[in-house]
Amino acid sequence: MVGLRERKKQRTRRALIEGALRLFGEKGYEETTLAEIAASAEVSTRTFFSYFASKEDVLFYDSEHQIERALAFLSAPAPGQTPADLLRAFIEDALSTSDDGQDTWSEQTALRLELIMREPPLQARALHLLFDSQLRLADALSAAYPGRLDRVEAAAAVGSLIGAVKLAVMTTLNDGLPVEQARDAARRAADIALHGLPR
Structure with a gap:
């Protein structure tokens, strides 16, 4: 307590x-x-x-916590769960609620992203965190599938997924659309990254 x-x-x-x-x-x-x-x-x-x-630290107040949560998620695939299914479930988890039950996406999300894109020092910090987190997530994914997924394959999967989701979210918000549509865009981008463009 x-x-x-x-x-x-x-x-x-x-x-x-x-x-x-x-x-x-x-x-x-x-x-x-x-x-x-x-x-x-x-x-x-x-x-x-x-x-x-x-x-600057206030703006990135939850970065390490979110990375740790993501690492824990990717480190524990369900029996028989494929890497692609695990990554899709990971994105859905990231788009849902935080550990305290609060919605992780709000108008504050849009404001934070807008500030990061507008302020060069914040862009630099965000890029550093992005590269560092992707390396850590790729290592976790590779370790979760020993002998099945090497570090290059894991890095490519994580990089393409995170890149697709981030860019789709930024495109949506830059178009002035609400956060809820950015969340939908993230889901669509994840599906495209993992399964390819529909015919």
């Missing part, structure tokens, strides 16, 4: 994240200061640094 102190820390962290994203949307990423983010959560700037090293 989570204690009172830990619940308070979780609330403060969530308030900092929500406040930062709101301010980024209203004022812009560069224009938002750490002091403003801290004030939005009714804490000091010093307290902010107890949770995040920079405002």
